[in-house]
Amino acid sequence: MTEQTPRICILGGGFGGLYTALRLSQLPWENDEKPEIVLVDQSDRFIFTPLLYELLTGELQTWEIAPPFVELLQNTGVRFCQGIVSGIDTEEKKVQLQDNTEIPYDRLVLALGGETPLDIVPGARYYAYPFRNLTDVYRLEQRLRVLEASAADKIRVAVVGGGYSGVELACKLADRLGDRGRFRLIEVNDQILRTSPEFNREAATKALTAKKVFLDLETKVESIEEETISLEYKNQVDTIPVDLVIWTVGTKVAPVVKSMDLQHNQRGQITTNQTLQVVEHPEIFALGDLADCCDAEGQQVPATAQVAFQQADYTAWNIWASLSDRPLLPFRYQPLGEMMALGKDNATLTGLGIKLDGSFAYLARRLAYLYRMPTLDHQLKVGFNWLVRPIIDTLSQ
Template identity: 80%
Template structure:
């Protein structure tokens, strides 16, 4: 490529992509080496996804957990395009955007995240509500308001998946709907939160029991209708009435990524070296949900926000190192613990020798996430609001 200034193109503005862009803008570049940094995302807003549940209970507002990219990238020198990625030519080193320019790159970061697969069960595409994006949260909020405004005595909610999302949603929505809610948490596994520490799993069970959430384990969803869900348990299928089905199961790599001529695993995730570079394409870095990575210690890196957050630092450093002729660093994943929201003013957390549940864990989780918000400016705005809002609400009563 003959352009004087190197161009780094980052596809996806989640934890992996946005934090890589911010870190790259903070690194020291010689004036002759300073690259052009471009971030592409189909949304106009970054989403701090671990706090998405709090939108449904009114604990947090959209601006707090989903600030616009233009606001976050102001004064960083990072250029932002809101666009859908139409294709990537790894031979010519070009990215094609739908309704946007063609972008040549010297370094490419693949951080497009995953999508929720709704075609695993008959009727899910038409009748189930996914919960991954801010648009998903708005759609779910709209449906909940319709149900709450109806004259139905009970609102019957089925949640597919008893992992983190399913458990957190069940607790939050049970606190929102209170006695009107009838909740059913469904999973094909034999326990909830299969990968969680025992302490968190027990705290979650306690929270679900206190909210009368019925748990269907070893249960397969056969199909979903406009107002029914069919469940198979021990070879017997039962069809039960339901007002709302929320789908939290699985993640799928986007078709654009799957179509790339790069080394991939069976799930379509792109295989990388410990330096987060794609095999046979050292100019391409992959991280987050779409990457299949073994770290420097040989351990599989999980597809979590916590991992993507850490990978972003290494990705930025390694891109900088590769453009300034310095050695690259192999990624070392640090498991910092696990936090779960279990309703309003309730949470559980384990990690770094700490085990907490209840209101204190809720405060600890909030503070940990405040620290991880993408920019200092946004941290200060949100932190100030969290301090002042309770005082204003108390005075206005």
């Protein structure tokens, strides 16, 4: 690395990290200013997480929502490095990977996302299935196939968490298993989708009821065993037989982030200013799940894919500005509404004065996510496949 060639190291290839890298590659760098951009992720594929559920029902294929980084970064000048981050030396400005590789940096982007906390309840780590990445999907798919191939009359499924992930999973799995499934959605609060618009909550409740998903509200998981789950409701604990427990509750910051000598909040998230720079470390930017961030109006922003998607634009711009002596911009979050799948051919869409549910909302959700996919080339491949696949399926019947 020379003085003339700054290096930008981006840790994490989710919405925050990948979209920051792509945006940086598009900015108008002067020839003598153009930096080296390195994207580091432990997986070889980007995951479009809002569409992960569709893999379980066969509505989408892996290549559509999880394209390889190498493919996405072709002709961008961004170098991809697959590896697990083991340490970050903020004094020496170096990132250490588990294979002992060291990556020096001039600007560092922390976008490592979060992890599913499985240490909250006894037995969850051993018997519950998280749902956050492709590995989780493959494990869950394998378990479902074993259950579907068994002689059991009913497949008993408990989904822990009544937020977006839990509701979407319950609906998709109910469609997959049909009458053979016995579902319960467990939520500690007195309603599902507590922070969501009422329209979404009502549509979700209607869909869950139609799919015969039983709602355990104001219910706490006490423990999970191999074939049972113990639930506490109004100080009474019941132990219920179960074949599959899926855990969708909460998110926690990765240990490598928590161990950094930076300013953290109580949840371990890194505190940033409004330009997404880490407090007392202007050369480090943080976004997504691991960032404790306020927007230009001083409002706390939620840790969602939509926020990370928007933060990526600002992060890229502000890195470019910081390396070319231009003013940095405070992050301005624009809530664009919420979308949620409620099974096959059903969804809700709210925002910008629009409220939709049913098959039209399902189509609108698909098109909105197609538009947000990372590169034009991938958008065209996926869009073309979505057009021709129904025709091929019809002809092959």
